[in-house]
Amino acid sequence: MTLPLYDNGLLSGLFLGLLFGFALEAAGFGSPRRLTGQFLLRDWSVFKVMFTAVIVAALGLWLFQTLGWLGPGSYFVPGLLLYGTFFGGVLIGVGFMLGGYCPGTSAVGLASGRIDALVFMIGMVAGSAVYAAVFDWIRPFALATAGPGGWTLPQLFGVPDIVVIAALAVIAFLGWKLGTAMERRLGGPYRAEQILEDVDGLGTGGARMGGAERLHPAE
Amino acid sequence: MSAQPRPFWHPLAAGGLLGVALLLTFLITGHGLGASGFFARMAAWVSAQLAPGWAATNSYFAPFLQAGNPLSNWITWEVIGVVTGGFLGAVAAGRFRLGIERGPNLSTGSRLLFALVGGILVGFGARLAQGCTSGVGLSGAATLAVAGFVFLAGFFLAGFATALFTRRLWQ
Numbered sequence: 509m510t511l512p513l514y515d516n517g518l519l520s521g522l523f524l525g526l527l528f529g530f531a532l533e534a535a536g537f538g539s540p541r542r543l544t545g546q547f548l549l550r551d552w553s554v555f556k557v558m559f560t561a562v563i564v565a566a567l568g569l570w571l572f573q574t575l576g577w578l579g580p581g582s583y584f585v586p587g588l589l590l591y592g593t594f595f596g597g598v599l600i601g602v603g604f605m606l607g608g609y610c611p612g613t614s615a616v617g618l619a620s621g622r623i624d625a626l627v628f629m630i631g632m633v634a635g636s637a638v639y640a641a642v643f644d645w646i647r648p649f650a651l652a653t654a655g656p657g658g659w660t661l662p663q664l665f666g667v668p669d670i671v672v673i674a675a676l677a678v679i680a681f682l683g684w685k686l687g688t689a690m691e692r693r694l695g696g697p698y699r700a701e702q703i704l705e706d707v708d709g710l711g712t713g714g715a716r717m718g719g720a721e722r723l724h725p726a727e
Numbered sequence: 728m729s730a731q732p733r734p735f736w737h738p739l740a741a742g743g744l745l746g747v748a749l750l751l752t753f754l755i756t757g758h759g760l761g762a763s764g765f766f767a768r769m770a771a772w773v774s775a776q777l778a779p780g781w782a783a784t785n786s787y788f789a790p791f792l793q794a795g796n797p798l799s800n801w802i803t804w805e806v807i808g809v810v811t812g813g814f815l816g817a818v819a820a821g822r823f824r825l826g827i828e829r830g831p832n833l834s835t836g837s838r839l840l841f842a843l844v845g846g847i848l849v850g851f852g853a854r855l856a857q858g859c860t861s862g863v864g865l866s867g868a869a870t871l872a873v874a875g876f877v878f879l880a881g882f883f884l885a886g887f888a889t890a891l892f893t894r895r896l897w898q
């Protein structure tokens with residue numbers, strides 16, 4: 509049982525971040541139109557990519573533990589906050605729909621050349637500072653916890669991990685089918701060349717000029 | 728625009744690679760992927776430059792600052808990696824464009840204002856949830872944490888609800 513390695517050094521961060529950023533960009537998550545297309549029901553990539561990744565990683569964690577290569581309780585499992593987890597998710601959902609990104613995807617947006625992603629990042633730094641400024645007032649509300657630390661669905665339902673993973677796979681499959689059907693109806697998912705038409709170029713003589721509006725007659 | 732960008736990956740392929748990256752992160756570091764922690768640390772660092780007296784006594788930032796430079800942390804190296812990996816992928820696939828991405832009905836100024844406001848809400852929300860879509864949503868769900876799914880429920884419900892009023896921002 510030599511895993512995890514608990515390597516939190518520079519190279520570990522750079523290497524894993526590199527993979528993370530490459531995968532997000534390949535998924536098209538550097539684009540706020542593609543990301544927000546999820547909640548407009550036109551582009552279900554967020555749901556599809558996220559559930560696929562969750563199931564792959566959860567299966568891997570289960571397999572490594574079953575083989576005895578990874579100790580139980582050896583890796584971080586976030587605990588449930590009574591209000592913070594849900595309402596934090598709500599604020600991120602609203603901010604994502606207004607601003608077009610979440611924290612990780614804004615980094616990929618910037619990497620893809622999006623100035624709006626940089627502005628979003630400045631907003632996140634400001635929002636974090638606002639939280640720090642009001643932290644003393646909201647502390648009891650913000651830090652109240654629910655359930656045991658590192659509470660998991662298998663503990664909640666009293667079933668083995670693999671049962672929960674299988675249930676997630678069923679949900680992912682059904683959501684995938686529904687999503688693909690809605691994408692077909694609403695003209696999605698966005699293709700890379702459509703996305704790039706909606707980027708106002710800087711110093712390129714205006715890539716958009718006379719282009720995007722006419723190319724999207726249905727919108 | 729003469730050069731045609733390469734298509735985005737199939738969600739199964741991109742999600743599979745993302746899942747492998749996430750699994751490797753757990754095996755190597757003992758925790759999942761994240762992002763918002765970097766922006767919180769950046770906020771602590773910026774506050775320490777602009778208002779050192781306030782930052783040093785602020786009950787949320789002080790622990791970050793007492794431990795040394797708040798940016799000297801794995802999450803900083805990871806975010807630098809994310810930007811690098813995203814940049815290499817975007818350039819290699821012809822998907823890099825310097826500019827502002829917006830819906831056809833929105834002016835550039837409005838787009839940037841909404842980006843700023845959205846960022847503020849997300850920055851605050853990520854502190855409240857003690858993580859973001861990557862750290863609590865994606866990584867938490869992979870550990871089958873109740874928190875991961877409660878977070879995702881809030882995120883998706885709010886996203887769909889907000890979309891009812893913000894369609895014009897994007898379409």
